[in-house]
Amino acid sequence: MTKAPETIAFTDGRLVLIDQTRLPGELVTLECNTVEQTHDAIRRLVVRGAPAIGIAAAYGVLLARPSDAIGPDREVYLRAIDFLATSRPTAVNLFWALDRMKSVIERTPDVQLHDALLVEAVTIHNEDRQMCQSIGRHGASLLGDCRSVLTHCNAGGLATSMWGTALAPIYQLHQSGHEIKVFADETRPLLQGARLTAWELSQAGIPVTVLTDSMAGSLLRTGTIDAVIVGADRIAANGDVANKIGTYPLAVLASYHRIPFYVAAPSSTFDLALQCGDLIPIEQRDRSEVAQPQGIRVVPDLAEVINPAFDITPAELVTAIITERGVIESPNCERIARHLDGR
Amino acid sequence: MTKAPETIAFTDGRLVLIDQTRLPGELVTLECNTVEQTHDAIRRLVVRGAPAIGIAAAYGVLLARPSDAIGPDREVYLRAIDFLATSRPTAVNLFWALDRMKSVIERTPDVQLHDALLVEAVTIHNEDRQMCQSIGRHGASLLGDCRSVLTHCNAGGLATSMWGTALAPIYQLHQSGHEIKVFADETRPLLQGARLTAWELSQAGIPVTVLTDSMAGSLLRTGTIDAVIVGADRIAANGDVANKIGTYPLAVLASYHRIPFYVAAPSSTFDLALQCGDLIPIEQRDRSEVAQPQGIRVVPDLAEVINPAFDITPAELVTAIITERGVIESPNCERIARHLDGR
Numbered sequence: 001m002t003k004a005p006e007t008i009a010f011t012d013g014r015l016v017l018i019d020q021t022r023l024p025g026e027l028v029t030l031e032c033n034t035v036e037q038t039h040d041a042i043r044r045l046v047v048r049g050a051p052a053i054g055i056a057a058a059y060g061v062l063l064a065r066p067s068d069a070i071g072p073d074r075e076v077y078l079r080a081i082d083f084l085a086t087s088r089p090t091a092v093n094l095f096w097a098l099d100r101m102k103s104v105i106e107r108t109p110d111v112q113l114h115d116a117l118l119v120e121a122v123t124i125h126n127e128d129r130q131m132c133q134s135i136g137r138h139g140a141s142l143l144g145d146c147r148s149v150l151t152h153c154n155a156g157g158l159a160t161s162m163w164g165t166a167l168a169p170i171y172q173l174h175q176s177g178h179e180i181k182v183f184a185d186e187t188r189p190l191l192q193g194a195r196l197t198a199w200e201l202s203q204a205g206i207p208v209t210v211l212t213d214s215m216a217g218s219l220l221r222t223g224t225i226d227a228v229i230v231g232a233d234r235i236a237a238n239g240d241v242a243n244k245i246g247t248y249p250l251a252v253l254a255s256y257h258r259i260p261f262y263v264a265a266p267s268s269t270f271d272l273a274l275q276c277g278d279l280i281p282i283e284q285r286d287r288s289e290v291a292q293p294q295g296i297r298v299v300p301d302l303a304e305v306i307n308p309a310f311d312i313t314p315a316e317l318v319t320a321i322i323t324e325r326g327v328i329e330s331p332n333c334e335r336i337a338r339h340l341d342g343r
Numbered sequence: 344m345t346k347a348p349e350t351i352a353f354t355d356g357r358l359v360l361i362d363q364t365r366l367p368g369e370l371v372t373l374e375c376n377t378v379e380q381t382h383d384a385i386r387r388l389v390v391r392g393a394p395a396i397g398i399a400a401a402y403g404v405l406l407a408r409p410s411d412a413i414g415p416d417r418e419v420y421l422r423a424i425d426f427l428a429t430s431r432p433t434a435v436n437l438f439w440a441l442d443r444m445k446s447v448i449e450r451t452p453d454v455q456l457h458d459a460l461l462v463e464a465v466t467i468h469n470e471d472r473q474m475c476q477s478i479g480r481h482g483a484s485l486l487g488d489c490r491s492v493l494t495h496c497n498a499g500g501l502a503t504s505m506w507g508t509a510l511a512p513i514y515q516l517h518q519s520g521h522e523i524k525v526f527a528d529e530t531r532p533l534l535q536g537a538r539l540t541a542w543e544l545s546q547a548g549i550p551v552t553v554l555t556d557s558m559a560g561s562l563l564r565t566g567t568i569d570a571v572i573v574g575a576d577r578i579a580a581n582g583d584v585a586n587k588i589g590t591y592p593l594a595v596l597a598s599y600h601r602i603p604f605y606v607a608a609p610s611s612t613f614d615l616a617l618q619c620g621d622l623i624p625i626e627q628r629d630r631s632e633v634a635q636p637q638g639i640r641v642v643p644d645l646a647e648v649i650n651p652a653f654d655i656t657p658a659e660l661v662t663a664i665i666t667e668r669g670v671i672e673s674p675n676c677e678r679i680a681r682h683l684d685g686r
Binding site: 024025184185186187188189191194195198199201202203207208209210211212213214215216217218221245246248249252253256290291293294295296297298299300302303304305306307308311312 | 367368527528529530531532534537538541542544545546550551552553554555556557558559560561564588589591592595596599633634636637638639640641642643645646647648649650651654655
């Protein structure tokens, strides 16, 4: 039996990604040999999930090649960073990882540049694995009494390098013998819940049930769900959360039914430069994702379509944010600043 | 230019239906010559929408043929009624229409039976047209200040014989020169909003924008929507509403944002025998509708799937119910009983 590929691997100078656009039908990898291929893979969601995008972009910088083929230099790396930063706008982890790579360029002599960048990318990758385990541990103590959890989109191993963020506490609980069942919103338009969350949880032997996004309300109303847990693409200084479109209505429903609503994300997801969620740029994606699911036209051409990829959940609807450092209950500016102090 | 076919027509002893499973790709009709074909057309959603199901079933009774091919008789019609009643469980209009046909059988001599049943089916059909216009008139006065309305599923001309229920006030306003824009939830799993509502409104020249069900929360949060209006498949004595899955979360979101939430339905949609919504039977449909949209597998086989076709919205979340008789504000048992008195 061959070992399943990792979400992201950097081997022999190539970036190898599970092609998440092909799951669950096929488990295949895509190889990126250039910055352009990496940019395209992020844009097309071959690799997605805020932490995973950051890691992939960090490795992507290393694929920069100078036009004269002599060897990458400072300018070429910086251009690669600027280009990769245009791949997607909302997940702040992308910019956070690229900023770390840029800092390395600023402080490293030319001759050591390649090695220093490689070390930094590997460090970002390793920190992400640690982060998953820590979030798993902190989240498991919050979810310890839950039998049944609802999640949205995919904030699991396919969105990071290991256990994920929102799914990390579930893997942790499962590993320690706690019986927990997951309800996964399918997450239109791109069905990351159906295709990715259901796939990775069922591969791990964790019971998972898929529902359309419109069915979550009924489950919450009938008491089927003990807690809701999601990831985040960016969190503002006041605790407002940008996450996959459909997160906000879940937060309203959870609040209405007095069910805890948790957000799990590494501290790199906070953007303290933005005071509130409405300042977070929201990616608008192509009409075809809504109008032509699986390539078949379902919306008449005369009708308009909207396709925002994310929405904003105000902090007051968030019961707690779980990071690799611990838990921020009832998040607000002050509690977040204190939690991140010394980051 | 040929005239567009009607949603339901009964011509030369055949029931002719727009095949709604083929829209918006193709506008084609399906002919039913037997009770079995009618049952199948209702079950497969060739014809759907609570009022339309009732009308189709009433005509379907007329397609009953005795096994000895001599001519339909009382028993054959009654068997047809019992069989058609098994086609779908939630929309009460189906049973209401079949009960009217049964009453005709009970009070009519053998020799006049066929004609009496035909008259009754045509009467049900004509009453439905009147109902659409009346709901349009009553609803237009409620929506008169709205520029932008959100709807879910299809409660339009394709769900009835003419203007529909939830869409009737919109057609009425459009006809009287009022500028109104419709946001249509796509309505997974079967995309009646994208395929049918967007199609019929854009055919009528009414601006319509399609969104995934998960995007409605953001539109309500940002003040884009002035009112939500939906149809109903059954309304209990206390005003609890069974409607397409995804209606309940919209009602919670509308309430949270203090936006009016209207339900438009003929008085035949009330089931006074049921005290509250949790007594309404909810149809559970096939796994494949969720797991294989457009025939392509998106849910791994190891994952479970749920597929309830309807949910229950408690009366306290309903701003008003609009029927052909007028408007029931803040519906409850007493107000509903008074409204329907003399039905």
